Amino acid sequence: MVIDRLRAVVNLDNLIYNYELLKKLNQGKEIFAVVKADAYGHGAKMCSLYLQKHGCNYFAVTVLKEAIELRDSGINKEILIFGKTDPLNSSYLVEHDLCQTVFSYDYAEELNRYGKKIRVHLIIDTGMSRLGILYHKEAQIDNVVNEIKKISKLPNIEIVGIYSHFVSSDSDKELTAYQQKLFNELLKRLKSEKISYGLVHLQNSSGVVTIKNIDYDLARCGIALYGYPPVKTEDKFLPVMSVFAKVISLRQIEAGDSVSYGRTFVAKDEMTIATIAIGYADGYMRILSNNDYFYYKGYELPVVGRICMGMTMVNVTGVEIKEGAEVEVFGERKLLEPMAKRALTITYELLTNLAKPRIDKIYINK
Numbered sequence: 001m002v003i004d005r006l007r008a009v010v011n012l013d014n015l016i017y018n019y020e021l022l023k024k025l026n027q028g029k030e031i032f033a034v035v036k037a038d039a040y041g042h043g044a045k046m047c048s049l050y051l052q053k054h055g056c057n058y059f060a061v062t063v064l065k066e067a068i069e070l071r072d073s074g075i076n077k078e079i080l081i082f083g084k085t086d087p088l089n090s091s092y093l094v095e096h097d098l099c100q101t102v103f104s105y106d107y108a109e110e111l112n113r114y115g116k117k118i119r120v121h122l123i124i125d126t127g128m129s130r131l132g133i134l135y136h137k138e139a140q141i142d143n144v145v146n147e148i149k150k151i152s153k154l155p156n157i158e159i160v161g162i163y164s165h166f167v168s169s170d171s172d173k174e175l176t177a178y179q180q181k182l183f184n185e186l187l188k189r190l191k192s193e194k195i196s197y198g199l200v201h202l203q204n205s206s207g208v209v210t211i212k213n214i215d216y217d218l219a220r221c222g223i224a225l226y227g228y229p230p231v232k233t234e235d236k237f238l239p240v241m242s243v244f245a246k247v248i249s250l251r252q253i254e255a256g257d258s259v260s261y262g263r264t265f266v267a268k269d270e271m272t273i274a275t276i277a278i279g280y281a282d283g284y285m286r287i288l289s290n291n292d293y294f295y296y297k298g299y300e301l302p303v304v305g306r307i308c309m310g311m312t313m314v315n316v317t318g319v320e321i322k323e324g325a326e327v328e329v330f331g332e333r334k335l336l337e338p339m340a341k342r343a344l345t346i347t348y349e350l351l352t353n354l355a356k357p358r359i360d361k362i363y364i365n366k
């Protein structure tokens with residue numbers, strides 16, 4: 001079947017380039033490739049297989065289903081689940097040799113009841129207030145150590161890692177340093193009490209880019225792997241995905257004619273309108289109505305009127321363009337960061353919005 005609407009071109013060489021760059025910035029240490037949400041919309045199976053082929057030994061996802069899909073696709077390296085797996089699904093963890101994040105003694109105890117060894121990474125909440133053993137203040141360290149001690153005594157729970165997650169490593173140096181200090185103090189205490197905790201990891205993408213001289217075993221990187229470090233940096237990351245959508249219809253309209261639902265755009269003069277095969281059901285956010293453009297052969301084609309579920313109209317007046325032509329929604333020639341600003345969101349959301357089966361992905365590499 002030919003591609004009749006839109007396609008995402010995923011450049012696997014750029015993915016590996018970013019991966020190698022992150023490893024270099026992380027002092028040669030390994031990277032947990034964060035491939036949750038279908039590798040931020042890039043296709044978890046293909047991206048993970050290519051990363052594995054190029055030496056990546058660690059993968060992270062949020063959901064058990066994502067982890068099983070990776071195993072079934074041929075990923076035979078470590079797969080960590082960030083989210084909560086229902087203890088009733090413990091058999092899947094064992095059967096697929098997956099690693100589960102554990103955030104409390106109670107949860108660990110429930111997993112322990114399954115009766116077979118489950119490998120876990122502990123998560124410590126040093127400020128996110130999301131998941132993890134609560135440790136926002138130095139005074140809470142004894143509780144944390146006691147909780148971990150209890151977990152470490154569960155016969156079917158094997159602690160193979162420990163981590164925490166930065167709140168604002170892209171914007172708040174002080175808080176980031178405080179989280180790091182809490183985390184380091186904890187590691188020191190665990191060491192002195194001879195509680196083994198396995199691999200240590202703390203940084204995300206912005207942590208790797210901004211903090212030098214951290215000496216943990218690994219870092220967990222998502223967004224920079226795909227080409228978009230969330231902080232300004234001299235290091236050049238390369239965008240991995242470009243999205244192209246087809247012109248499916250063209251029309252001339254006259255002054256006074258409106259475009260799309262709600263008449264939010266009314267033509268002042270005669271103009272040429274192209275209908276593009278992408279809409280909010282494809283992840284192209286409706287908030288970009290009258291507030292974005294598509295790239296075509298040096299032209300910026302402004303979006304006019306409201307974005308529809310599967311179509312968007314652009315102004316192509318004076319541009320030589322035909323039905324079947326492809327415009328760039330974002331990628332190498334149209335940058336994602338300013339588009340995310342216009343959509344009042346972050347690159348993460350624009351990318352993960354594209355994790356949809358209705359978007360064909362084409363993978364390229366040398």
Ligand SMILES: Cc1ncc(COP(=O)(O)O)c(C=O)c1O
Nearest residue numbers: 034082165204205220221222223
């Ligand atoms: C626990 C955890 N670690 C690492 C990451 C990767 O973060 P980033 O994409 O900013 O590198 C995420 C993603 O949000 C996460 O939830």
